[in-house]
Amino acid sequence: xxxxxxxxxxxxxxxxxxxxxxxxxxxxxxxxxxxxxxxxxxxxxxxxxxxxxxxxxxxxxxxxxxxxxxxxxxxxxxxxxxxxxxxxxxxxxxxxxxxxxxxxxxxxxxxxxxxxxxxxxxxxxxxxxxxxxxxxxxxxxxxxxxxxxxxxxxxxxxxxxxxxxxxxxxxxxxxxxxxxxxxxxxxxxxxxxxxxxxxxxxxxxxxxxxxxxxxxxxxxxxxxxxxxxxxxxxxxxxxxxxxxxxxxxxxxxxxxxxxxxxxxxxxxxxxxxxxxxxxxxxxxx
Ligand SMILES: NC(=O)c1ccc[n+]([C@@H]2O[C@H](COP(=O)([O-])OP(=O)(O)OC[C@H]3O[C@@H](n4cnc5c(N)ncnc54)[C@H](OP(=O)(O)O)[C@@H]3O)[C@@H](O)[C@H]2O)c1
Numbered sequence: 001x002x003x004x005x006x007x008x009x010x011x012x013x014x015x016x017x018x019x020x021x022x023x024x025x026x027x028x029x030x031x032x033x034x035x036x037x038x039x040x041x042x043x044x045x046x047x048x049x050x051x052x053x054x055x056x057x058x059x060x061x062x063x064x065x066x067x068x069x070x071x072x073x074x075x076x077x078x079x080x081x082x083x084x085x086x087x088x089x090x091x092x093x094x095x096x097x098x099x100x101x102x103x104x105x106x107x108x109x110x111x112x113x114x115x116x117x118x119x120x121x122x123x124x125x126x127x128x129x130x131x132x133x134x135x136x137x138x139x140x141x142x143x144x145x146x147x148x149x150x151x152x153x154x155x156x157x158x159x160x161x162x163x164x165x166x167x168x169x170x171x172x173x174x175x176x177x178x179x180x181x182x183x184x185x186x187x188x189x190x191x192x193x194x195x196x197x198x199x200x201x202x203x204x205x206x207x208x209x210x211x212x213x214x215x216x217x218x219x220x221x222x223x224x225x226x227x228x229x230x231x232x233x234x235x236x237x238x239x240x241x242x243x244x245x246x247x248x249x250x251x252x253x254x255x256x257x258x259x260x261x262x263x264x265x266x267x268x269x270x271x272x273x274x275x276x277x278x279x280x281x282x283x284x285x
Contacts (some may be wrong), residue, residue, distance in 0.1 A: 002027060004051040006036055006086075007058035007162035011156055012100065015201035016055055021210075027051070030163065037077050039085045046089055048077035053208060055098040056086055059131075061167065064106070064255040066126040079130035088145055088189075096147040096214075098204060101135050103154035103192050103220075104128035108145055108261030112226075113191065116265045117152075117216040125256040135216075142214065149207050150216045151200075153265055158197030158282060170194075170277065174231050178242045188228035188246035192262040193220035196278035203272055218264035221275035 003020050007013040008028030017028045027049060034041055036058055046054070060066065060075040083099050090097040105121035105128050108114075121132035138150050157169035168176070177184055203219045225233075228246045235242045249258060272278075 001025065001053075002049060002051045003053045003055065003059060004029070004046065004049060004114060005055045007056065009166070010057050010059075010168055011158060011159055011161040011169070012200060013057035013159040014163075014166075015084045015158060015197040016057055016204065019198075019205050020055070036082060038155040042085070044088060046095075047093070050093075051095060051245050053098065054086055054090060055204070056083060057100060058082060059100065059129070063125065063127040063258075064229050066130060067255045070184040072130075073127055074137070075127065075130045076133065079127075080133035080137060083087040083134040085143075086136050087141040087148070090148070091141050091144060091146045094147075096149070096208070097138070098149045098151065098208065099134065099138055101150060101152045102128065102131045103152060103262035103264050104259065105135060106259055106262050107153070108191075108259040108263075110261070113261035114263035114265050115218075116267050117218055127256060128259075136255045139260040149204070149212070149214065151204060151207075152216065152218050153195045153200055154192045154220050154262060154264055156197055157194055157279070159285070170227065170230065171219045171234050171282070174234055175238070178235070178240060181259065183243040183245055184231065185245040185247050185251075186228040186231050187249055187251045188226045188253055190258050190262070191226055191260070193222070193224050193264060194202045194230060194279070195220045195272070196275070196282060198282075199272045199278055203269070207269065212269060215268070217268055218266040219269075219272060220264045221278050223274045223276065224263040225275065233276055234279065234283075237276075237283055 005028040007028045008017045060078040066075045107122045107124045
């Protein structure tokens with residue numbers, strides 16, 4: 001059986017390639033192999049490969065950049081048009097599609113802090129809009145018989161992706177800043193769940209291997225936390241004394257708004273371990 005992974009050099013993609021390769025034949029295409037937005041060529045290559053499963057880990061993840069009208073079209077292509085194209089092809093050829101979405105499709109307020117898989121997307125920023133569009137494209141094809149897993153996740157961290165462009169995770173960023181600054185000011189809001197890419201890749205494989213029904217799944221490590229409280233735990237585990245100052249979301253100048261609450265509830269499958277345990281393992285390795 002062949003599994004095709006797109007974006008296999010990204011932070012999650014790198015772990016997906018590692019995890020799925022232990023049992024199956026994995027083919028991973030990145031920018032140097034082909035332009036994922038050249039849909040004609042992508043269709044030819046996929047038809048030749050005849051994979052049983054396509055995992056799409058490609059995304060445009062620069063949340064603030066998505067607010068720029070000049071950048072937004074690219075985000076839309078990668079986060080919405082690409083999954084729509086893959087869903088069409090998967091439907092035609094009887095391939096299962098795994099695609100990832102984000103807690104940023106939700107708009108959390110004090111009255112609504114957590115979201116089950118059934119909740120309707122209602123984003124408050126442009127990045128969330130493109131991810132919600134991608135979700136809708138898949139849901140439409142699902143009504144026509146697409147076999148799929150749409151996995152929402154949040155706050156990824158883990159070993160860096162193999163791509164030179166791989167984004168630095170929050171924890172690596174904090175460790176780097178702590179070397180340079182005597183005090184770190186960190187947002188003590190935006191409550192949601194961290195997710196260890198190693199755990200997410202394994203949980204994704206389990207969904208596929210155990211033939212769970214097609215649908216939306218929420219896969220995050222257990223235990224919602226703010227950025228500030230997560231940094232406190234990081235430095236506690238590292239036994240580092242770092243002065244931390246809590247900020248409100250509004251205090252940090254960012255172009256895009258972030259949901260104040262976006263806790264993803266996993267009501268359909270085995271919950272992942274607490275994020276603190278996953279973080280400890282990451283730091284040990
Ligand atoms: N990171 C988070 O905290 C987070 C939170 C919630 C949901 N998610 C979702 O989880 C999934 C994986 O995220 P991630 O953090 O692992 O992403 P990532 O590290 O940014 O990787 C994204 C992948 O997409 C590829 N890509 C981006 N633009 C491309 C383009 N124009 N042409 C070809 N390839 C392109 C990248 O290739 P290059 O390496 O060559 O650029 C990379 O392989 C995404 O669907 C994301 O929306 C992530």
